Amino acid sequence: MSQKVYYNGIFGENHIKLVREIINIVSLDEMFSRIGYSVKTHAHRNLFQIFVLEKGKVELLANNEHFIVEKPSIITIPQSVFHGLEFEPGSKGYLISLSANAVEQMLKFDVEVIYELDTISITEISQKNQLVEDAYNTIHKCVFEYDNALPGKDLALQYLVGMLLLRLYRINNSNQTVIHTLNQNERTVFRNFKKLVQENNSIKKRVEDYSSELGITVAALSQICKAISGKSPKEVILDFLILNIKSTLKNPEFSISEVSYQFDIDDPSYFARLFKQKTGQTPKQYRSNFN
Helix, strand or coil: CCCCCEECCCCCCCCCCCECCCEEEEEHHHHHHHHCCEEEEEEECCEEEEEEEEECCEEEEECCEEEEECCCEEEEECCCCCEEEEECCCCEEEEEEEEHHHHHHHHCCCHHHHHHHCCEEEEECCCCCHHHHHHHHHHHHHHHHHHCCCCCHHHHHHHHHHHHHHHHHHCCHHHCEEECCCCHHHHHHHHHHHHHHHHHCCCCCCHHHHHHHHCCCHHHHHHHHHHHHCCCHHHHHHHHHHHHHHHHHCCCCCCHHHHHHHCCCCCHHHHHHHHHHHHCCCHHHHHHCCC
């Protein structure tokens, strides 16, 4: 049995530079120059990816099936879904990588939207459909903002990513090919777990409490988290809390101690050590980047 390959970044790397910790965009030309036209089967631990094929052809391997995409199309690949790609030489387009945690935070756990986006989808760009045109136009607005150092670039990209996700969600299934993932039940449990983490927003709540609310054992929750994210439940909780802490630190109205207390961390010194351990910066250093 071949070993499952996971990456935290792109191009076979375990890191990725994200603007505003949300988005990375590369052209297919750049991707081909780095790894060639053949992308071996793999999955990304914390990335939601969008391949934009504007010219050429690609063969997509997913769920042990092969799908030939010969027309300009938008292909979405959710977090931790195994896929392989074989591009025709000369193909043109873009690869957009979004932080899966940031996507869920932006959508505020609208379960219906997240569920619809948690599948592989192939949408032809050329069809005469306003919703598809809107999504494609938004993609090009994202590319323009990403490639140019204009004032307010980060805020513009954050807004456009939200619009892009909404417009992808609005495309009716009759206008696209949808490929449901093999472990859909596990992915539903994982989404519900992260929803509970978001609602509680506290470091004090135990993994046992979450598993009890989900109606499963700690062992089962651990297995699901490991399979989808490659992390333990405790690591998933910490990663998501750190993402929310980062967002709160950007608001100068709260002192660093007040941010600590918002997440039920009673010792600001421990809060600073934990934040630096996870991010490489103290809360004060991180805040200075935005002020």
